[in-house]
Amino acid sequence: MIEHTSVLREEAVQALNPTYGKTYIDGTLGGGGHAKHLCNLLDATSTLIGIDQDPVALAQAQEKLANCPPTLKLVQGNFGNLLTLLLQVGLPKIDGGILLDLGVSDFQIKHPERGFSFLHAAPLDMRMDPNGPQTAADLVNTLPAKDLANLFYQYADEKLSRSIASAIVNARPIENTLALAKIAENIYRQKGIKAQKIHPATRIFQALRIAVNQELQMLESCLNQLPNILLPGAHVAIITFHSIEDRMVKQFFRVACAPCICPPQQPICTCQHQATFKAMGKPIVPTDQEVQDNPQSRSAKLRVYERI
Ligand SMILES: C[S@@+](CC[C@H](N)C(=O)[O-])C[C@H]1O[C@@H](n2cnc3c(N)ncnc32)[C@H](O)[C@@H]1O
Structure with a gap:
């Protein structure tokens, strides 16, 4: 079976601050690599909600996560509809955190019939769902x-x-x-x-x-739902692979982390905006060793925030 090599696996999972008893979302379950590592750091009082729009990825991850300690709730769907998916599993508020590892998996790229690769003849499909x-x-x-x-x-x-x-x-x-x-x-x-x-x-x-796959629209929709879904203390870890999605994440959280969004020349604040997140350090990129071992990781950037 073709395995996906998880990018920034240790860094992304640690960024979620895995804590017994809490509930986490992996919004891009893929081959379940990040999820498996996260589950190994949780116990039976914890819950992992795994989401993927690709039913094949979901089935593959289900196998990989069998016998993991936390309660597992796997759901097929788009993280752009995050709240609806969480309501489906009866957990609309999240105290642990959410991971998004954007884009396609090696598994999807290396199955020529999905049409993601120009190295093999296949119908021009490219749908993750x-x-x-x-x-x-x-x-x-x-x-x-x-x-x-x-x-x-x-x-x-x-x-x-x-x-x-x-x-x-x-x-x-x-x-x-x-x-x-x-x-x-x-x-x-x-x-x-x-x-x-x-x-x-x-x-x-x-x-x-x-x-x-309407990737940017879905990302924007997911980001907009996070303040209402995440409870104070919950972490967000997002791995992007190209500058357009990274810019979208950066700009969303620049506003979400700001105490005031009035124009800088305005002497008194009238916006009534309140910061909903704080940034957890600078963006993290793969080490030279990771890029050498997995060239696909070369453009990855991990941004981490905490709901306040
Ligand atoms: C890079 S892979 C994730 C790999 C995974 N973190 C691992 O370690 O195995 C991205 C996965 O997210 C899924 N995906 C991408 N965009 C999605 C979206 N908007 N909603 C749900 N799943 C999505 C893809 O189908 C793919 O399986």
């Missing part, structure tokens, strides 16, 4: 060139977004991962851009995956 409303093929074959270009630029900083988008529109219908990757490769070659550190298709695959 197999019942999600749209596939990458739907976007690639229906969005106007301008919208596709914006998507590539905004979600992945693709400099050749316009040329790639118009080549895609000219090549429709595109149903296959390799066909799409070839288009990006050809555009790079035509523009005379020599081999880069990453494959020319990397960015457009990232952008499509983000759009297909």
Whole structure:
């Protein structure tokens, strides 16, 4: 079985301050690597709620977590609907903390039929939730060139977004991962851009995956629910893998941690804003050793906060 290598495993689990008797959420259960480590630091008076939108990941994690000491409540769904999922398991208030380890798992990438990888021929799917409303093929074959270009630029900083988008529109219908990757490769070659550190298709695959799974919208929705769900003392640990989601987390907590959000030139505070979180130190990044052992971890950043 393909195992996911957990990123910043020790750091993220310790950031949750595992405490007997408390309830924790792993909102991105994946292969259950972080969850297993967390469970090993908890006892039978504790509870772990494991969430993943991918039923295959959930089944894999269930096997891995069998016989763990805490009470386990596993639920399939999107952390963007966090409160609804917590109500399903009867635990709408959380005193321990929540972990989000964003993005896809090695397991998903290395199963070619899921369509996340441009290294294997497969249908252009990219849905983490197999019942999600749209596939990458739907976007690639229906969005106007301008919208596709914006998507590539905004979600992945693709400099050749316009040329790639118009080549895609000219090549429709595109149903296959390799066909799409070839288009990006050809555009790079035509523009005379020599081999880069990453494959020319990397960015457009990232952008499509983000759009297909509405990753930014779901993250924003989850963040907005946290102040009402977490009890004082509960911790939030979020691992991001690209600058757009990291910026979203940073900006959300900059406001959530601020005692006042009045414009700086205003002499007297009128905002009535109250800080709901405090930052727990600086962002944590993988050690050189971790990056060497698991190159996928190179762009990871862990941010930690405490509900006050
Ligand atoms: C990087 S993996 C997590 C790996 C896990 N921490 C481990 O150590 O094995 C991310 C997982 O989160 C899931 N996921 C991503 N976004 C999600 C969302 N919005 N709601 C629920 N699950 C999500 C993916 O399906 C994937 O299984």
